[in-house]
Amino acid sequence: MTGNFRVPRPHNEPERSFAPGSPEADSVRAQIKHIESQVRDLPHVVDGARSFGGQTMNVVAPHKHAQVLGRIPMADASVTKSAIDASLRAHHDWARTPWWERAAIFLRAAELACGSYRDELVATTMLGQSKTFHQSEIDAACEVADFFRFNVFLAQEIYADQPSSLQGNFNLLDQRPLEGFVLAVTPFNFTAIGANLPSTPALMGNTVVWKPSEKAALSSDVVMRLLEEAGLPPGVINLVHGSGKDVAATAVAQPEFAGLNFTGSTQVFRALWKTVADNLDSYRSFPRLVGETGGKNAVVVHPSGNYDAIKTALIRSSFEYQGQKCSAASRAYVPRSMWNRLRDDMVETVRTLKVGDVASHETFVGAVIDEAALRRMENAFQRASDLDSHRLLVGGSVHPEEGWFVEPTIFETTDPHAFTLAEEFFGPLLTVFVYEDESWDEVLPLVDEASPYALTLSVFASDRQAIAQALDVLRNASGMTYVNDKPTGALMGQVSFGGGRASGTNDKTGSRLSLQRWLSGRFVKETLSPATDWTYPYLDRSF
The missing domain is CATH 3.40.309.10 (Aldehyde Dehydrogenase; Chain A, domain 2)
Structure with missing residues (x-):
């Protein structure tokens, strides 16, 4: 398939009002009742396969902490290593998949997030992360869809940037993904961050090990199923539950570790940065470290x-x-x-x-x-x-x-x-x-x-x-x-999120700056009429 393909120009997903007695409120309430009626097993997903074993942890509702909603397995080093291996196996084919094919998957994911998965995303975020109707809607439905759509549009702009060529030359910019795998560590407080941090490197051709917060396991499970239904190939994003410290320790010790996409505390990010520095001589390339670490x-x-x-x-x-x-x-x-x-x-x-x-x-x-x-x-x-x-x-x-x-x-x-x-x-x-x-x-x-x-x-x-x-x-x-506005509520396409100093690397989630971090450019210059004489005119001594 050939052509100068274009993706739809994105618009922010409208939020529903959830007025008492509204159809959306009744629908989400029904989802909440269904989720509360069972204890879900929330497995690892490695190379498309689900596994559940070993030590487990209960997932509870913070506002009803006696209520168990699910169970997650705690990854040991062997589970994390299997996720890394799956990422590396998937890397060759995924890195060479045309960008528009990758984009189509995430555009489809956006439609699912604000379509058939919408109420489940909202309900699991309300129960597992204790968010109100409004806060869950703007996060787990609207912002998840916005991230997928706007990131695809921004990726198109990045891939469209090509160098100029003088006559007689043909210059190209090959926007390659990083060599190796990316570790995405995501927090409890935003389902949208959980969806965005692994998917942004994946959109740009990288393969990912995703360690979500155990407190957001319910909604993370929905995000993973949504991505699979959208057509994400096995091994591109591998989800492992458990201790962030343990998973990260295994991941950053691998020579193929290529990058970290992190949201969490300043202390944890600094500790990870120091560990990466200690391992620097063992890596194939300098890892990309992207972190958003809080604020005051x-x-x-x-x-x-x-x-x-x-x-x-x-x-x-x-x-x-x-x-x-x-x-x-x-x-x-x-x-x-x-x-x-x-x-x-x-x-x-x-x-x-x-x-x-x-x-x-x-x-x-x-x-x-x-x-x-x-x-x-x-x-x-x-x-x-x-x-x-x-x-x-x-x-x-x-x-x-x-x-x-x-x-x-x-x-x-x-x-x-x-x-x-x-x-x-x-x-x-x-x-x-x-x-x-x-x-x-x-x-x-x-x-x-x-x-x-x-x-x-x-x-x-x-x-x-x-x-x-x-x-x-x-x-x-x-x-x-x-x-003259509150300091919360950054909206994709209008305000790119990120800060400096102890707040992180300021790579601006939801902007081209963020996507560009997961690429490694290669310039290709083809000379159409190469020189065949090594001498220059100034060497001519006949005058």
Whole structure:
């Protein structure tokens, strides 16, 4: 088959409203009931074959932690090695599959994600990751489909880039995948990240070992089945459950290790980077290391900011999905003239946020992912309460009896260098530093210096000079800066996600930068009329 093929121009998948009694709400509720009625075995998938054996781990609903939803096997070194071997066997043929054939598989996967698999993706994300109807829909249905469609379109643009040729030459750019296999390690908090991190290298011709979070095993199983139905050949993406530390240790020790696509903690990513460095002499090539590692995201308010917009942004970005988004707002800098009113309104609103079962339409805040997360938040609340510089305004308690529930919590601090303004807690905790209105110039450097992270940032102001000043002073404080909007909710095709400093390698998920990382270019120059005389005119001595 030949031709200058073109893929459809992508558009963001519309989200459903899930109003009480709506067809989509009833359909997802039916899926939830079906999933809750059984305990699913969620196997490894290696070279297209499913295996389940050895030590197992239960998968539970965080908001009903006594409810077992599934079981996963824990991979040992032999299982991981078999997945690596399967990836290497599949590499030759997959790397030589025309890009448009690979693209067709992921375009088909997008249709399945927002079609026959949509409700199952949403329901498993709600149950396994404790997301509300809305949060699951925008993640597990819309963003999964968006990643597949937009990545295909971006891949087309990359492959279309070819060098120019002088007359007498024919120059080509061969966009090869990496030599070896790619390890994708994905987190619990976004089904879309679980789908995107292994599929982006695969789209570009690489073969992958995928280690999803055990807390997202339910939705990861759906993603794997979806990809297989879309036509993904066996061995291209191999899913192994278990300890990320153990799987990664086996993978990065292999000479064929070619790259890591990672979302998780800064500490784990740094440890993996050091291990890769220790093994550098054994690799066939320098591995590509791509990581997104969290944030400590600020909302910076100028006295000219719109009050209602600020309040809405703080409530949504701090407490939606229990603050378990890498981009969640966890620190705010508010002028004194606005604070008394905003404080009282925020406290009143937060007290009305229902914490509970995500299948209830009244619920705004579900459970944090596990007991370790709950205890981490409990410890942070205690540490802050013990400081004279901190004042608890609302929340501050945990309720672990039925689910891993943490109250949405706000502290006010007088210390611009407080640990609550610096450390990432990955939970529903917002700390506010109040500054004097005339100290705008002084507060911006404090925002920049307070935390080692640099992922997202919001600036609220109507004063254009203040906006320009903030964008300048805070230029390196985030990979994504939002003006008069919350720091969460990056949308494919509009905002490419990623940050610097301790937040990662800033390779911009959902952009050409991200896809290009999984390619290794080869230039081919063909001379159509090669020289046949080694001499040059300046050597002619007949004059």
